Amino acid sequence: MSDKPSVLFVCVHNAGRSQMAAGLLTHLAGDAVEVRSAGSAPAEAINPVAVEAMREIGIDITAERPKALTSDAVAAGDVVITMGCGDTCPVFPGKRYLDWELDDPAGQGIEAVRPIRDEIRRRVEALITELGAAAR
Template sequence: MSTETKKPTVLFVCVHNAGRSQMAAAYLTSLSGGEIEVRSAGSQPADQVNPAAVAAMAEVGIDLSAEIPKVLTTEAVQESDVVITMGCGDTCPFFPGKRYEDWVLEDPAGQGVEAVRPIRDEIKARVQDLIASLTKQ
């Protein structure tokens, strides 16, 4: 069985790759059923994923505890079809022909799980819209 279509690749980028981009990547991986290749990175990666983000995602059955913030590379952007930025401003490389979206979301850094829940829920809604836009026939 040969297929001509390649899975779309989405890269989520934020500064620390410790909260928003990790939650978005986890939701996209979980909700897309393997139909979309998912990456995440940060322009200045943190040492670990935000514990409040880990806790908020655990509440919805998604385990982020083993994730590690990754550094943003030019190659990661070049290899992605869609690049979604979350507050990284001009530090994100730009390549013509890519689909870019900037998701303005509150930064969960330094906040407790109560403050992270609404950010998590907004990310889920945006990810569901993204999946719909990428899987239209």
């Protein structure tokens, strides 16, 4: 069992918001935090506009793939952050749940996705502080 905090980001398709959040947390906290993401109804591929928005700030998420949300993934997380998955996310006692209300980047252009990315970054930076993990 690891002594570092574990965070699971969950959105419906695991193709935009949760992937950007996972990429940002991995980039900013390095190996100080265990990072996972999943979706309640995973897409076939990551949203290319989300990939582009992340590339603009020097983070490459092209190797990531949408993954299905499992009870095991939720059980393994210390903090579970949902982003629009509603009631489909399993709830386990003793877990910390946060719901980040964010616009869905699906079908949006880069001009609409940048502010979503920037808001996710702000929240991830605050989360790193809360977790006591050193940001790079």
